[in-house]
Amino acid sequence: MxxxxxxxxxxxxxxxxxxxxxxxxxxxxxxxxxxxxxxxxxxxxxxxxxxxxxxxxxxxxxxxxxxxxxxQLAVANLDPPDTGELRGDALELLRRANCHWTSPLGEVLRGLLSGVGEEPELLAQLQEQAGAAGTAGWLTVLDRAVARGQASPEARHPRVATVALALLRNEIITRGVASAPDDVLVEIVDEVYLPLLRGRARPGVG
CATH class of the missing domain: 1.10.357.10 (Tetracycline Repressor, domain 2)
Incomplete structure (x- = not known):
């Protein structure tokens, strides 16, 4: 043939x-x-x-x-920002996530989630992959912040590292929109994410 x-x-x-x-x-x-x-x-x-x-x-x-x-696509798109400071990195990651759902890769993910819905094992794999890809970028950004002395090692926890992403997802789901306004992203980072990280510092750190 x-x-x-x-x-x-x-x-x-x-x-x-x-x-x-x-x-x-x-x-x-x-x-x-x-x-x-x-x-x-x-x-x-x-x-x-x-x-x-x-x-x-x-x-x-x-x-x-x-x-x-x-x-393969999700791994290839893992290139966390490095602005030199935690706030800038967190905002950039959140802005990328905000655009992801309507991006070509986001469209691929939506199609797959719908297409493999009747195969629970594959659906679980897909959800795990998507979650792991998102977590990895936030942990990398937090690792860099710890190395620069901008965050305490105690802040490096997967649930803490990705809380801004979780808040963005909740915003999108509850409002039924494809993306959130940029001022919402700034509020998530400045009013929730950074204060949470500072709150997990050891006494005398930060």
Whole structure:
């Protein structure tokens, strides 16, 4: 079959991790271009230069492939800001999160959440991935603040680090909007997030 070419041609033959990464990159590109609704094994196989059997050996269906590809996208988008101070980093992270739901990656996540809803295990994986991706950026920002002496090590707790994100999500859900006004983000950071971090400092710190 023509679709096997890249698999069987001497120097271009790929196996194992190399082939798996090529498939995941192709699936991620398809998700960004066509969304989960447009994701098919045929299209991913053509883009990856392989055949559907190679995909099915690794992922039993397009839902499993879609969730795995989203993980690649979420990790690739982890680039926490470094403004030199905690307030600036927190505001930038919150502004990014505020725009995420209507961004291309946010649209991919919405499509997947809807598409894998009848597969509880995959849905749980997807929710865990999305949550972990968000937590990682906030912990990185907080680690830098601790290293700069702008926050106490006691403040480094996942629930504390991401409380601003939780408040933003609550704002969006309760108001039924796609994003919150910037003054709300500033209020969350200045009136809740930074005071909470300062409150967790050891006596004599900050």
């Amino acid at each position: 023509a679709g096997d070419g890249a698999e069987r041609t001497g120097a271009t033959r790929r196996r194992g991790a190399a082939l798996e990464q090529a498939i995941l990159r192709a699936a991620a590109d398809e998700l960004l271009e066509s969304g989960y609704a447009g994701l098919t094994m045929d299209r991913v196989a053509r883009r990856a230069g392989t055949n559907k059997n190679a995909i099915y050996r690794r992922w039993p269906n397009r839902a499993a492939l879609g969730v795995a590809a989203y993980r």
